[in-house]
Amino acid sequence: MAVQKPSIPKGTRDFGQREMARRNYIFDTIRSVFRTYGYQEIQTPAMENLSTLLGKYGEEGDKLLFRIQNSGEKAALAPEKGLRYDLTVPFARYVVQHQAEIALPFKRFQIQPVWRADRPQKGRYREFYQCDVDVIGTRSQVNELELVQMVDTVFAKLGVRVGIHINNRKVLTGFAEIAGAPDKVVDITVAIDKLDKIGLEKVKEEMAEKGLAASGIAVIGQILSLQGSFSEKMAAMKKLFEGGSASGVSSEIGLKGLSELEELFGLMDAVGIDAPVEMDLSLARGLNYYTGAIFEVKALDWEIGSICGGGRYDNLTGIFGLPDLSGVGISFGADRIYDVLTGLELFPDTLESTRLLFAVMGADELRYTLPVAKALRAAGIAVEVYPEATKLKKQFEYAERKGIPFISINGSNEIAAGEVNIKNLASGEQKAFPAADLPAILAFLK
C-alpha cells in the first residue's frame, strides 16, 4: 500500500502530552469544585438520534450537524444519527428519559466534546469540549448563588482574577414592557450597552431607527439615566416598574426580576464572594432561552471575552414531553480558560513531567535500579528507568526533552556502597543516598 502523509480533518486537534496535562489540570480543578457542591458527572453518547437533535438549534444549527452513516454497506440510506452538537439538548433528553431514576433537584455536570460543521478559523474548532454544570427542578435563588460561588472558587484555584456580571431576563422584559415594545428586548438591551460608548442622544437615534415609538424612547432615556449604588438603582427600577416611567405602564414581570436580583445579591452578601460581582443590565447572552438570571464571567487581566456564562431557563425539557422544569446552569469555556492561563503563565510548572530518570549503563546497574524505582513509584513519584544501556549523552538529552528535573546515575561504586546518586539538573547539586532511605530521597526530589 502506498505510504500516506498523515493528517487530521480540518478544525480538529491532537492534544499532546503537555496540552493534555494542562487541560486535565483545568478540568480536574473544575470537577473538584463541582463535587464539593454535590454536583455529579454524567456522560451521554457521542451520537444521538437525529430526531433528538434536529430543530433544536435553528435552521443554521441543523446545517452544522455532523450526520453519521450507519455503515459502509448502506451508504445510500439517509443518516439517522448525528454527533452531539452541545451538552444542553442531550442533558434535556437524559432528564426526560431517566426521570424515574433521578432525584430532583438534579445537580449534574458534564465535560465532553461536541462537534459542529462550522467553517474552522482561529479559535473556532469543529471538535471542542464543553463543560456544563446545571441544576434542574428548583426555582430557588440558592442555585444561582451556588453557581456564582463555584465560579468564584474555580477561578481562585486557577489563580485567574475574574469579574462576574449578572443580569436578569425578567428585568429586561420589564423594560420592554414599560417602553411599550415587548418584542424589542434585544434592541433595548443593545442600546443600554452602548450608552458609555456613543452617548444618550445617539442611542435615542438608533432606537428610533429600530422603530421604537417616542414614548418608548423616553422610557429608555429614563433607564439609561439610572445612577447610584446597587440599592439605589434597584429602588429606581422598582418605581419605573410600578408605573412611574414616562409611559405610566407597569410591569409585573419586571418587579419579579428585581426581586430575584435582590434575593441573589443578598445571598451573595451573606456568604461572601471574593470576585467583584456587578449587576450588568446590558448583558444580552441567551436572550432567546434564558428566563431569569443571566451570567457572564470575564478575565480581568487578559483580553479574551467571556470565559464562562449561563443563566436560568424554564422549559429545557418541554420539547421531550416534560414541561415546567426550571433549571439554571453555566458553562465553562475550556479553550479560552486554557488561553488565559497560558497567556498569564498560570499553569503550575510541575504538571506534566516525570521527576526522576534513572540512567542505565548496563544490566547490573539496571537490576540495581529497578527496585529503587519501584519503591519511589509506590510513594507516588513519577520515575522513569531509561530502557536501554545506551550513551549517557542520549539519556541526558531524553531527560532534557521531557523536562525531567532529576537524573540518577549509578555504577559499580554506588552498587557496592548500596547508594543512589541523584543530580538536580537545574542547580547541578548532586547527592548520594542510601538506596533504602526513601524519605531522604523524596525530600531531595521535592
Next chain:
Amino acid sequence: MAVQKPSIPKGTRDFGQREMARRNYIFDTIRSVFRTYGYQEIQTPAMENLSTLLGKYGEEGDKLLFRIQNSGEKAALAPEKGLRYDLTVPFARYVVQHQAEIALPFKRFQIQPVWRADRPQKGRYREFYQCDVDVIGTRSQVNELELVQMVDTVFAKLGVRVGIHINNRKVLTGFAEIAGAPDKVVDITVAIDKLDKIGLEKVKEEMAEKGLAASGIAVIGQILSLQGSFSEKMAAMKKLFEGGSASGVSSEIGLKGLSELEELFGLMDAVGIDAPVEMDLSLARGLNYYTGAIFEVKALDWEIGSICGGGRYDNLTGIFGLPDLSGVGISFGADRIYDVLTGLELFPDTLESTRLLFAVMGADELRYTLPVAKALRAAGIAVEVYPEATKLKKQFEYAERKGIPFISINGSNEIAAGEVNIKNLASGEQKAFPAADLPAILAFLK
C-alpha cells in the same frame, strides 16, 4: 412541535452519576499508575480522515466504520471522515505526524471512546472506551517489565486478584518452523491450548486434519510433552530450537524468543511481581500483528475472560511512512473491569456521594447555614444545602435517594447558640457543634 419520546441510538449508553463515579474511579486509578512510570496522556480527534482508517482493520473493519457526512447541505458527497475505530491507528498516525516533537522512547497513554457499527449485543457496544498504554521506539525488555508492573499495581489498587499470562510470538514462530509448517502458527498454538482438555492423541488427530505432516506432528508431540519448572521448560525448548526436535530443524527466531522470555522473567524476579505470572504457550492473542511478547490478564475470582492484554509489535507506523519503530503496549478493558468490580463488590462506598445535606426551614436558617457549608467545602467536603424551605420529609427523602449519610437541621435554638446540629442517618447518632469548630465537624463526618 410534537412531543418525542426520547431514546438513544442502539448500542450506545448514557452513564449516570453512580456509573460515572465508578468509571472515573477505574480510569483515575489506571491513570495515576501510568503517570508514576512516566507515561503521559494524549488525545486524538473523534473523527479521522477515512484515508487514515480504511484498510487498517481488514475488510470487515472497513464495513464497521461509522462514516461522517460533512454537513446537511452536501449529503450527496461521499464521506471523507470516519469515527475512531480503535486507539492504535490514531496513535500510529499521531507518532508519524508529530515525530519532530516527540522524544523517543515515547511513552503515551490514551483513554477515549471508539465507535464500531457492530451488531449490538450483551456486553458489545457501538460506543465504548479503550484505555491503551504504549511505549514506542525501544526494543528493551524493560518496557515489557514495566507494563507487567503497571498491571500488577493497577489491579492491586483496585483490589482485584489477577493472573498474568505471557507468551512470545517468536517462540510460536519457532515451533511452526521446527514443525516444518511456518504458515500454521495459529493451528499449532490452538493445539497446544487444547492438550489439557482433549489429550495428546486427539490433538494429533486434529493437527493431521489441519494438514500438518507426520514429521510436524511428531514435533508438536515433543512440545506438548514439555514438563517441569520454567527453567526446565526453557532448557528443553532451547534444545528443540537448536535442532534437537524430531525434525532436526533449528530455529533462530525461536531461540531469540526464548532469550526475550528469559530476560523478561529474570527482570520480573529482580523487581518482584505480586500477581502470579505464568508463561503460557497457548496464548494466541493478536498473532497477526504481535512480533514478541504477548500478554493477557485474567481475574482470578470472577469468570469473564481477559480484562487486559497486549503485546509487542514491530511495524506500527510503517503504513504511515515511518518503518522499523518497535513498540509494546497493553489495553485495559474498562467495561469488563467495571463488571468485575461490581460482581466482587469492590467499589468503595464513598465514591459518589455528598457527605452532608443542610436541610433548610426558612430564610434565616438558610443564611445561617450558607457560610458553614462554604467553610466545609473549602475543606474539601462535598456538602449540599437544600435549595428550598420545603417539608423536612421531602428533604430527608432527597438525602436518602442520593445516599447522603449526614443531615444537619438548624432552627432558632441552634442559631441562637451558634451551633450546627448534625445527624448520622445510618447510626442515628446526633451531635451539636459550635459552628466555627470545623475540625470537630470534619471528624464527625469522617
